[in-house]
Amino acid sequence: MSGDIRARFRIDRGSFALDVDLNLPGRGVTALFGHSGSGKTTCLRAMAGLERTPDGYFALGDEVWQDEARDLFLPPHRRALGVVFQEAGLFPHRSVRGNMEYGQQRTGDTGTLALSDVADLLGIRHLLDRSPQQLSGGERQRVAIARALLAAPKVLLMDEPLAALDLKRKLEILPYLERLHRELAIPIIYVSHAPDEVARLADHLVLLDSGKVVASGPLNNVLSRLNLPAAFADDAGVVIEAAVAAHEADDLTRLEFPGGMIFVSRRTEAVGTFLRCRIHARDISLTLVPQTLSSILNCVTATVVDLAPTDTPGHVLVRLEAGGEPLLARITRRSADKLEIRPGLVLRAQIKAVALLA
Ligand SMILES: Nc1ncnc2c1ncn2[C@@H]1O[C@H](COP(=O)(O)OP(=O)(O)OP(=O)(O)O)[C@@H](O)[C@H]1O
Numbered sequence: 304m305s306g307d308i309r310a311r312f313r314i315d316r317g318s319f320a321l322d323v324d325l326n327l328p329g330r331g332v333t334a335l336f337g338h339s340g341s342g343k344t345t346c347l348r349a350m351a352g353l354e355r356t357p358d359g360y361f362a363l364g365d366e367v368w369q370d371e372a373r374d375l376f377l378p379p380h381r382r383a384l385g386v387v388f389q390e391a392g393l394f395p396h397r398s399v400r401g402n403m404e405y406g407q408q409r410t411g412d413t414g415t416l417a418l419s420d421v422a423d424l425l426g427i428r429h430l431l432d433r434s435p436q437q438l439s440g441g442e443r444q445r446v447a448i449a450r451a452l453l454a455a456p457k458v459l460l461m462d463e464p465l466a467a468l469d470l471k472r473k474l475e476i477l478p479y480l481e482r483l484h485r486e487l488a489i490p491i492i493y494v495s496h497a498p499d500e501v502a503r504l505a506d507h508l509v510l511l512d513s514g515k516v517v518a519s520g521p522l523n524n525v526l527s528r529l530n531l532p533a534a535f536a537d538d539a540g541v542v543i544e545a546a547v548a549a550h551e552a553d554d555l556t557r558l559e560f561p562g563g564m565i566f567v568s569r570r571t572e573a574v575g576t577f578l579r580c581r582i583h584a585r586d587i588s589l590t591l592v593p594q595t596l597s598s599i600l601n602c603v604t605a606t607v608v609d610l611a612p613t614d615t616p617g618h619v620l621v622r623l624e625a626g627g628e629p630l631l632a633r634i635t636r637r638s639a640d641k642l643e644i645r646p647g648l649v650l651r652a653q654i655k656a657v658a659l660l661a
Pocket residue numbers: 316319337338339340341342343344345346496
């Protein structure tokens with residue numbers, strides 16, 4: 304698909320009003336994140352054409368599906384989209400293969416993806432002849448995604464697709480979602496209220512609060528804001544993409560990102576593989592002098608961008624930049640005063656822990 308996704312919806316339900324005007328990238332995963340009741344599902348339903356908004360507008364690149372100013376509104380069945388909800392919603396009387404074939408029939412188009420390729424992509428080839436009742440929750444959800452993909456969608460809308468699964472099943476399905484992300488050019492709009500899922504999957508993040516867009520932008524630009532809503536602020540931090548640079552003799556793997564290098568316990572991935580890492584603000588400490596004697600191996604040079612108080616008494620959040628990558632550090636106000644932290648100051652950021660997201 305060429306071009307961006309434009310979505311403008313205004314829905315007034317009395318006690319709740321959705322008012323969004325979004326310009327989203329036409330590729331990768333966009334997460335719609337917000338508290339329960341913030342309007343994520345309503346926004347997704349409007350994109351699917353399941354809610355009609357009086358002056359709404361929705362377009363994927365040059366393809367306009369809704370433009371009320373021109374009285375244009377394509378009903379859901381005429382929109383080339385795939386939808387995956389919390390519950391897989393498979394047809395119980397059809398086999399896995401039958402459910403997937405239904406996806407193809409929906410558009411009367413065999414699409415660009417063959418059933419066997421989609422089955423391989425989602426690791427369900429061995430399940431094709433089973434009935435939905437013979438599947439685990441995670442397997443059912445993978446079949447639902449496969450069925451949606453076979454309808455040759457130009458956009459995939461996913462509404463908390465993992466919410467009904469326990470942690471074990473969630474962890475089982477996440478690698479498949481990452482694979483979709485890597486291997487398909489179809490943009491995915493992904494509704495979630497789980498910060499970990501968002502950190503792991505999203506490229507672009509939209510924060511919704513009471514039906515309004517609080518922030519929308521590339522994942523790290525949004526995550527590194529100093530005034531995030533509480534759900535993220537409690538867990539403030541950034542996500543970096545780092546490449547496996549070397550597996551070293553002492554059982555450490557060296558990762559490199561534009562800001563420097565970090566060492567983690569030995570990984571199995573090949574050199575050159577990109578890994579997503581989450582670095583929490585609480586796991587970064589700041590120092591003015593290069594550390595020669597410290598047990599903390601991971602240390603990068605960073606410049607202070609700005610700082611702001613946090614909800615934690617006596618603490619501040621410092622936004623830094625290392626090689627063009629944002630980093631956040633949560634330190635005490637006392638330390639910030641002692642170090643005379645101010646925009647432009649160059650210092651060393653010690654990274655005490657890195658959470659690998661894959
Ligand atoms: N059909 C409806 N009629 C009237 N109000 C509705 C309807 N569906 C949802 N709402 C209300 O609209 C608001 C937004 O709901 P929505 O489901 O979009 O939120 P959400 O962010 O997806 O929440 P959750 O994470 O709990 O699914 C809520 O206040 C909800 O009660």
